[in-house]
Amino acid sequence: MVTSNDAGLSVPDWPTSFGSLYKIPKLVGGVKFEHTHRMIGQGAGLLTIILAWWTWVVEKRRWMRILGLAALGTVIAQGVLGGLTVLFFLPPPVSSAHAALAQTFFCIAVAMALFTGRRWVEEQPRVEFDQRRPSLFTLTLLSIFVLYVQLILGAMFRHHGLSWWPHVVHAVLVSFVLAWTAVRALTVYPQIEAVRRPAVLMLSLVIAQLCLGFTAFLTRISWGRDAVQPELPMVLATVAHVAVGALLLATTVILAIQVWRHVPVAFEETLPEAQRDPSAA
């Protein structure tokens, strides 16, 4: 809402807001979005401090305690990037880094929810080794990678640092890689629910995201080019496109984690010549 409403510099100072660390300014015009965004950011930061501390105290899995700290580090860096983009008048690389780190933080939080869920903790995973190449796990990692590139290209356009076409052209590659991944998951492992569900969701979200992308394009670039101020259809379309983009990335991360758990990659063992069984020759 801050970016789509062009409200990024409505509050010109940081870490204070109009000179105060705690007073809530009059929430008018762009200040409504920018200051509310800071307050929600602070709330998210506070919750993350509790989350990291609680995880550190009660969690037995060491890597989960580290993940809690990673969430905390990410949210702190996110706040600092938010502040820096204000202090330097919204440079595209800093605003885009703020946009990309936001989704990284979201993915860490979602992964922590998955790892602490009852299913994850109680379930005995049914494991099937994946013999295919590229493996499904490789495909999920590739999906995450192309989604990040798409996120950065979209953010650079949204923050006036790049033209729109690299993002739109790259969307073709994203659609191809994600469709390949989903079709592989759904045709080879339809019986594994933990893999099937995120794969179906990912495919549905890609389709929705493409439709929203075209709507964002129409309202921002075709119709909204000469608009004197942000118009409601453009705000709704772009905000929905950014939000579904975040859901899509998080769903793909969950799919990758579930594939890693349920369908690990099978490695062929190659023994040195001397150790081979002579009777097999």
Ligand code: HEM
């Ligand atoms: C948990 C903390 C935070 C999260 C998760 C977060 C997330 C986000 C997201 C997702 C956007 C939209 C990016 C886009 O549209 O491309 C954004 C924009 C923005 N955020 Fe934050 N933010 C946080 C904290 C802060 C803080 C503390 C500030 C302090 C000033 C801040 C300032 C801004 C500004 C100015 C923009 C608009 C940038 C522009 O229009 O170029 N954010 N934030």
Ligand code: HEM
């Ligand atoms: C599956 C494919 C796609 C994904 C994952 C995706 C994702 C994103 C994300 C995450 C952003 C915002 C980045 C940020 O600042 O936080 C964005 C911006 C944008 N995307 Fe996409 N996108 C996709 C396809 C498309 C397509 C096909 C179009 C147009 C035909 C499109 C048009 C746009 C536009 C116009 C913006 C900027 C919105 C604005 O200016 O406020 N996207 N995209």
